[in-house]
Amino acid sequence: xAGVTQFPSHSVIEKGQTVTLRCDPISGHDNLYWYRRVMxxxxxxxxxxxxxxxxxxxxxxxxxxxxxxxxxxxxxxKVQPAELEDSGVYFCASSQSLGNTIYxxxxxxxxxx
Amino acid sequence: xxxVEQHPSTLSVQEGDSAVIKCTYSDSASNYFPWYKQELGKxxxxxxxxxxxxxxxxxxxIAVTLNKTAKHFSLHITETQPEDSAVYFCAAFTSGTYxxxxxxxxxxxxxx
Numbered sequence: 001x002a003g004v005t006q007f008p009s010h011s012v013i014e015k016g017q018t019v020t021l022r023c024d025p026i027s028g029h030d031n032l033y034w035y036r037r038v039m040x041x042x043x044x045x046x047x048x049x050x051x052x053x054x055x056x057x058x059x060x061x062x063x064x065x066x067x068x069x070x071x072x073x074x075x076x077x078k079v080q081p082a083e084l085e086d087s088g089v090y091f092c093a094s095s096q097s098l099g100n101t102i103y104x105x106x107x108x109x110x111x112x113x
Numbered sequence: 114x115x116x117v118e119q120h121p122s123t124l125s126v127q128e129g130d131s132a133v134i135k136c137t138y139s140d141s142a143s144n145y146f147p148w149y150k151q152e153l154g155k156x157x158x159x160x161x162x163x164x165x166x167x168x169x170x171x172x173x174x175i176a177v178t179l180n181k182t183a184k185h186f187s188l189h190i191t192e193t194q195p196e197d198s199a200v201y202f203c204a205a206f207t208s209g210t211y212x213x214x215x216x217x218x219x220x221x222x223x224x225x
Contacts, residue, residue, distance in 0.1 A: 043215035098211050106156040
């Protein structure tokens with residue numbers, strides 16, 4: 001069974017540019033989460049999809065971040081325009097049902113210069 | 114808001130010694146506590162978890178204890194080996210909010 005896959009694995013962009021991160025959850029997992037980790041800090045919650053609906057987006061930093069999950073399969077997280085403080089590792093995770101194990105992708109390393 | 118405090122941030126132990134990482138959560142409604150291990154450049158992977166109706170769980174060299182009254186849970190690794198070196202994250206899940214809150218991570222280094 002394929003795990004959670006994320007693309008790109010690394011991205012370096014200039015301040016003001018746009019980046020779109022993609023996550024393919026494990027097949028059949030309705031719950032999809034986006035997290036971000038800045039060096040030395042916690043893995044911080046961004047948002048949670050249940051199928052195509054946003055269950056909780058309370059962790060999204062501001063309106064420069066837009067997440068979608070059309071059709072309830074893969075998800076994208078767009079940052080536009082990117083700022084220096086957006087640098088970090090963006091993790092996607094999925095779970096089959098609430099309260100069960102969440103499985104992480106390998107993360108997308110974003111560096112904004 | 115909800116938060117999880119994790120200590121220590123770094124931990125160095127000699128091979129064969131034990132390592133203990135402690136977490137404290139704030140939401141008394143949290144009911145599921147997983148621990149993840151992240152090796153360099155790899156994804157965080159679940160190594161052990163515990164639910165709120167259990168006080169202790171063990172899997173070979175790793176164990177987790179939970180004190181609901183104090184809102185503490187801890188990871189214990191015995192007979193540490195170099196391959197145990199990684200960053201370990203604790204997390205607390207609350208059914209009401211469907212949210213996993215993670216700690217800041219502990220970088221464990223096992224010295225050969």
